[in-house]
Amino acid sequence: MRFWNSKSLLLGAAAMLLPTATWAQAGQPQLVVAVPSLPTPKNVDTNGGQTGVIGIQIAQMIASDLRSSGSIVTIDPDKLRRYTPTEAGSPLYRNWENANAGALVQGYVQGRDDGRITVACYLYDLKTRREMTRAGFAVGAEDWRRAAHRCADTFHKAITGLPGHFDSRILYVAETGSRTSPVKRLAIVNWDGSNHNYLTQGEGTVLSPRLSPDGQRVAYVSFAGGMPHVRVMDLDGSNDRALIAGPPAISFAPAFSPDGRKIAISIAREGNADIYVVPSTGGFPQRLTTTPGIDTAPSYSPDGRSIAFESDRGGRQQIYVMNADGSGQRRVTFSAGSHGSPAWSPKGDLIAFSLWNGGMLNIGIVAPDGSGEKTVTNGWQDERASWAPDGEFIVFQRTQQGSGLAWPYTVSLSGGEPKRLAIPQPGSDPDWSGVSQ
Amino acid sequence: MNRVLLLIALTIAAPASAQPQSYQRPQRAPYPGSPIEGPVLALPVLQADLTTKSGSDTVRFARDSYVLTQQSLTTLTAQAQWLIQHPFVRASIEGHADGRQTRDYALALGERRAAAVRNYLIASGVSPDQLDTVSWGKERPTSAAAHDATWLQNSRVVTVLKQPPQPMYPLPQPLPQQQ
Numbered sequence: 245m246r247f248w249n250s251k252s253l254l255l256g257a258a259a260m261l262l263p264t265a266t267w268a269q270a271g272q273p274q275l276v277v278a279v280p281s282l283p284t285p286k287n288v289d290t291n292g293g294q295t296g297v298i299g300i301q302i303a304q305m306i307a308s309d310l311r312s313s314g315s316i317v318t319i320d321p322d323k324l325r326r327y328t329p330t331e332a333g334s335p336l337y338r339n340w341e342n343a344n345a346g347a348l349v350q351g352y353v354q355g356r357d358d359g360r361i362t363v364a365c366y367l368y369d370l371k372t373r374r375e376m377t378r379a380g381f382a383v384g385a386e387d388w389r390r391a392a393h394r395c396a397d398t399f400h401k402a403i404t405g406l407p408g409h410f411d412s413r414i415l416y417v418a419e420t421g422s423r424t425s426p427v428k429r430l431a432i433v434n435w436d437g438s439n440h441n442y443l444t445q446g447e448g449t450v451l452s453p454r455l456s457p458d459g460q461r462v463a464y465v466s467f468a469g470g471m472p473h474v475r476v477m478d479l480d481g482s483n484d485r486a487l488i489a490g491p492p493a494i495s496f497a498p499a500f501s502p503d504g505r506k507i508a509i510s511i512a513r514e515g516n517a518d519i520y521v522v523p524s525t526g527g528f529p530q531r532l533t534t535t536p537g538i539d540t541a542p543s544y545s546p547d548g549r550s551i552a553f554e555s556d557r558g559g560r561q562q563i564y565v566m567n568a569d570g571s572g573q574r575r576v577t578f579s580a581g582s583h584g585s586p587a588w589s590p591k592g593d594l595i596a597f598s599l600w601n602g603g604m605l606n607i608g609i610v611a612p613d614g615s616g617e618k619t620v621t622n623g624w625q626d627e628r629a630s631w632a633p634d635g636e637f638i639v640f641q642r643t644q645q646g647s648g649l650a651w652p653y654t655v656s657l658s659g660g661e662p663k664r665l666a667i668p669q670p671g672s673d674p675d676w677s678g679v680s681q
Numbered sequence: 682m683n684r685v686l687l688l689i690a691l692t693i694a695a696p697a698s699a700q701p702q703s704y705q706r707p708q709r710a711p712y713p714g715s716p717i718e719g720p721v722l723a724l725p726v727l728q729a730d731l732t733t734k735s736g737s738d739t740v741r742f743a744r745d746s747y748v749l750t751q752q753s754l755t756t757l758t759a760q761a762q763w764l765i766q767h768p769f770v771r772a773s774i775e776g777h778a779d780g781r782q783t784r785d786y787a788l789a790l791g792e793r794r795a796a797a798v799r800n801y802l803i804a805s806g807v808s809p810d811q812l813d814t815v816s817w818g819k820e821r822p823t824s825a826a827a828h829d830a831t832w833l834q835n836s837r838v839v840t841v842l843k844q845p846p847q848p849m850y851p852l853p854q855p856l857p858q859q860q
Contacts, residue, residue, distance in 0.1 A: 472815075494814075561786060
C-alpha cells in the first residue's frame with residue numbers, strides 16, 4: 245500500500261539558496277509567510293472539484309499547516325492579491341512589498357489530460373528576492389490534500405531546516421469492544437485524520453505497532469497462540485511472521501533501528517525482562533542487557549549509535565542510555581517518580597518519556613545527558629510518546645478516568661493544549677512515522 | 682448373575698476405553714472466567730473445584746510488586762496440593778499488571794509475577810511440566826471502570842487450568858480373560 249508514487253514527482257526540491265534555520269532560532273521573531281490562492285491556467289472540472297477551487301483550498305491548507313509550526317505565521321489567501329499562473333515561477337516582487345511578509349508562496353494548479361492535476365508550489369524570500377525552494381506533483385485530483393501537505397513540508401524544511409510532519413502518518417491500535425474484552429486492530433491514518441485504513445481485522449489482540457523507517461513494514465506485538473510475541477508484516481498485511489527464531493518466548497516492545505535493519509525488543513523469561521536485538525528480517529536474538537531487573541521499551545537514537553530504554557534495576561523505573569551494542573549503560577533520569585517508555589527525538593536532542601508521579605501519568609522530556617527534565621502534558625493517564633518527523637510535536641495516548649477510553653493526542657513542544665487525533669474510534673499506542681516516501 | 686452383569690458392563694465400557702478421546706484445545710474467546718464452549722472434559726468444573734479447595738484461583742499484588750503476601754502463600758499452598766492431586770491437569774499461570782502501568786512494563790511485570798507464582802508452586806512440589814507462564818500485561822482488566830481503586834486491583838496472577846485430565850486408565854490393554 246504505497247501512498248505516494250515517487251514517479252509523480254515532477255520537480256525536485258531545488259537546492260536551498262538561503263542558509264537554513266535562520267528564523268527558527270529560539271527567541272527570534274517568527275517568519276511571516278504570505279500564502280495567496282494558487283491560480284489555474286484554465287478552470288476545469290475534475291473529480292476533486294474545479295481546479296480554481298482546488299487552488300484556493302490548497303493555499304488554505306498550506307497556510308494552515310505552516311501556521312501550526314511555532315516558528316511561522318501566515319497571511320491567508322483571502323487577504324492577498326491574486327496573480328496569474330505565469331507569475332508563479334517569476335513573482336512580481338514589487339507587488340508584494342506592502343504585504344508585510346518575509347516570504348511568499350506561489351504556484352499553480354493545472355488539469356491534465358489523464359484526469360489528474362499538476363500542483364506546483366514555490367517559496368520566495370521577499371527580502372532578498374530569491375527563490376528558497378520549490379516542489380511539484382502530479383496527483384489524482386481527489387488527492388490534492390496530499391500535494392498541499394507535501395508543499396508545506398518542503399517549505400517547512402526550507403524555513404526551519406527540519407522536515408515538516410504535514411504529510412506524515414500515525415500508526416496506532418484502534419480499540420473497540422468492552423474494556424475487559426477489547427477488540428484491537430492496527431490502523432494507520434494521516435496526521436490530519438484523513439486516509440484512515442485498518443491493517444488487521446481484530447482476530448487477536450495486537451499492541452505496540454511500529455512503522456519501519458521506509459514506511460513499508462510494521463513490527464507489532466500479537467497474542468496469537470496465547471503468548472505475546474513480536475511479529476513483522478508488510479504494510480498491506482502480507483509476509484506476516486514471528487520475528488524471533490527458536491523456542492517460543494514472551495517478547496514485546498519492538499523498535500526499529502534508523503536504518504531499518506534491526507529491531508530491538510524485550511524478552512521476558514523467569515521473571516527477568518532484558519533487551520535484545522534481532523535482524524528485522526527475523527532470526528536469533530542477541531542479548532544487550534543482563535541485569536536481574538526489568539529492562540524494556542528500547543528506542544534508538546536517530547544516528548543509530550545509542551539505545552534509550554527503561555529499567556527498574558535501581559528500584560523504580562528510570563530511563564537509561566546505552567551504546568547500540570549494549571556497552572556503556574548509564575542512567576539518565578534521577579527525579580522523583582517512575583520514568584518509562586522513552587522515545588528519542590528525530591533531532592536527537594531530547595528523549596520523551598512517561599512519568600508516573602503523584603498518582604498521575606504524564607509525558608515529559610529530558611536531554612540525553614539528563615538535563616532540562618520537564619513535563620509537557622497534564623492528564624490523568626498520558627503515556628506512549630512518539631515524535632513527529634520535525635521533532636516539534638509529540639503524539640501520545642491519553643486515557644480518560646472513569647470510562648477508561650484512550651485516544652491519541654498530539655501536542656506541540658512550543659506549548660498549547662493537546663489535540664485529539666481525528667479518528668473514528670478510540671485508539672492506543674500511536675507511532676508517528678517519518679515522512680512517507 | 683453378577684458375572685453376567687460385569688461382562689455386559691465390560692463390553693459396553695471397552696470401546697470407550699479403547700479409543701482415547703481426542704481433545705480439542707478450547708478457544709480463548711471469551712476470556713477464562715466465562716463458560717468455555719466445545720468438547721471439553723469438564724474444565725470449568727475442575728477450575729471451580731480448584732477455586733473452592735484453594736480459596737481462590739487468584740493471588741493479588743501491590744503496585745509494582747511481585748512479592749507474594751502471606752494470604753497469597755496460603756492460597757498457593759492449597760493450589761499446589763490440588764495440582765499435585767491432579768497430576769494430569771496442566772495450568773497456565775497468567776500474570777497481569779494494573780492499568781496504570783505503561784504497556785511494556787506491564788507485560789514484563791505480569792511475566793515476573795507469573796514466574797514468582799510458578800516458582801512457588803514448583804517449590805511446593807508441583808511438577809514444572811504442569812505449569813506454563815504467560816503475561817497479559819494490562820490487556821485484560823477485571824473491571825471496566827477506570828479509577829485508581831479498580832485499576833490497581835488488576836495486579837494479579839490467575840491459575841487457569843487449560844488441559845483436561847487424560848483418561849486415568851492406562852492405554853488399552855488386552856482384556857483380562859474372564860472365567
